[in-house]
Amino acid sequence: MATIVDVAREAEVSVATVSRVLNNSTSVLPKTREAVLEAIEKLNYKPNLLGRNLRRSQTKMILVLLPTVSNPFYSGIVKGIEDIGHKNGYNIMLCNTNSDYQREKTYLELLKNKLSDGVIFMAPELNEEELSEIGSKYPAVQCCEYKEGACVSHVSIDNYKAAYEIVSHLIELGHRRIGLIGSKSNCISSIQRHEAYKRALEDNGIQFDTDLVGYGNYSYKRALKAAKALLSRDDRPTAIFAISDIMAIGAIRAAKEARLRVPHDVAVAGFDNIDFASMYDPMITTIAQPRYEMGCVAMELLLKQIKGELDEPKSIMLDYNLIIRESTKVDTLK
């Protein structure tokens, strides 16, 4: 494989000149540049980025940590991250942590070992202190999920406000007994969506009732089971707010198995607006997060840090969208 030395020899110039041509740095005589380009072409030379990266102490590589790529929620975000990244010459390393603390730690070694110029956390497993430490040493951004106390920038939506809005929608439809399919995880989105649910009820004079709360922990199967339990009660809820679309699908399935019609007998709302929310039968009322944009903004924020243009952590909240579909609103049915 040809190296810069071979090119220099072929073009009868020094390696410095070749490097200058490669990087359009200082001026090179047109004739010389031509000769170098010819030599590059002739030898089919490709710069070895390992050498360049070592010298420049950068890798143009970004670490993106997420629980699992199989969750369709993340795909749009990843596209945003990639697009902005590529536009700036960065490549993305997508890594599944499986929500495992150790695995996340292992991946972070790539930062410490200089194999990555920065990191975007989609759902950090580290605690606030550890996150802050990473944030103080390396460019880092949290996207979607975040730890409030951590000294690391984040991009997200206002989960509290969005959940409040969707529960209010159910209340406006006349529902008074509204169940919740939530999660025991203590990620910020769970906590805020729970709280908003409670608060929306109370603000409308509806007593919060722990019996109407089930836990699905973001899994279809467990949501199905939890919803079944809720719906088999004598005083079953007439509406269910699931804090993710996948769990909403579980809830709808549970309703169907209990021979209840959605939304006539029980209305169901989800959260996230994954592709399947509009493919399901009935189509699911949900909160659309600006996924692509969130990815873009997160990456832009990271790039700023890499360039040293950001002196203190930023917290960016983007707009969401309540999308009303068949699963809650009778008259939207065909």
Next chain:
Amino acid sequence: MATIVDVAREAEVSVATVSRVLNNSTSVLPKTREAVLEAIEKLNYKPNLLGRNLRRSQTKMILVLLPTVSNPFYSGIVKGIEDIGHKNGYNIMLCNTNSDYQREKTYLELLKNKLSDGVIFMAPELNEEELSEIGSKYPAVQCCEYKEGACVSHVSIDNYKAAYEIVSHLIELGHRRIGLIGSKSNCISSIQRHEAYKRALEDNGIQFDTDLVGYGNYSYKRALKAAKALLSRDDRPTAIFAISDIMAIGAIRAAKEARLRVPHDVAVAGFDNIDFASMYDPMITTIAQPRYEMGCVAMELLLKQIKGELDEPKSIMLDYNLIIRESTKVDTLK
């Protein structure tokens, strides 16, 4: 940031000795090793992998090219690739090509620039010649989709046999008018599934009828439209074979909108067994590919190439599984 020189100074040994401790290469006196480890600990030293990689001419990084991570079909495969990769000290770079030829080419520069030790194609855009060239110069494997003529190993299932089997299942249920929702893409899976459909009909004395073929090109929306057209015919099919689960969902939706019951009025079968196939209502009959295993085998094959243990391309076919669910079989209904 501490370097190996700092550690050597601190431990009062040479850099060679530090390196030996780091790599457990040749013998080092226990006392010396102890001193080195202490220095490493004290300075919180982490080897700079850029230096190591340059010297060793390897990156322990694998490029995985797929159309888009948002397709849930790929997630299981990626897990297999990751698991085997990590077990062997490799990291994965997942890259979305968006089925774009240029983008795929761009990513392949990472191989040429030595930033990646090998590549796994999930659905190559390159032509056979270009693939063969990559395969001759770098470790490479095709997984799931592949170009038959390319001189690059591949791991897949027998798409032809699987499709033949699922169409036979529909025929056994008594269907004679069976529609196809396929794709105009000329990837091997489309072609083979189409051919098998045709052949299965003919082998059972059913005339192949182009009027019963619609094209969805792997998209929900287009499959919905194509299925609507098929189902609005006077001589509408009583069964539909969609060559992907997502398109099967489109077909089911089309049936529902036409007030046809699935499977009573029209049976629908898919392909891939994505998670949503068993979450949909009705649950979808489909072919389960051994996704995780395919990922594992692909990665193992790649590692063999990297180690130079593979002299010629291998073609590995794994077993699939026909899973019969509600969407085709009346008596499996609750």
Next chain:
DNA sequence: ATACCTCATGTAATCCATTACATTTATGAA
């Protein structure tokens, strides 16, 4: 005691590109 070998460790070359600094050549002003 001599020659030879082994083990532990050190010295310095190496991987490949970038870049600070040095050198040469050309240009223009005085």
Next chain:
DNA sequence: TTCATAAATGTAATGGATTACATGAGGTAT
């Protein structure tokens, strides 16, 4: 013509690790 300055190019140091080869200490066989 001479000196100062700018432009083009070259030389060599640099980034951080690995590793071939060199060295010296200690052990063994004769």
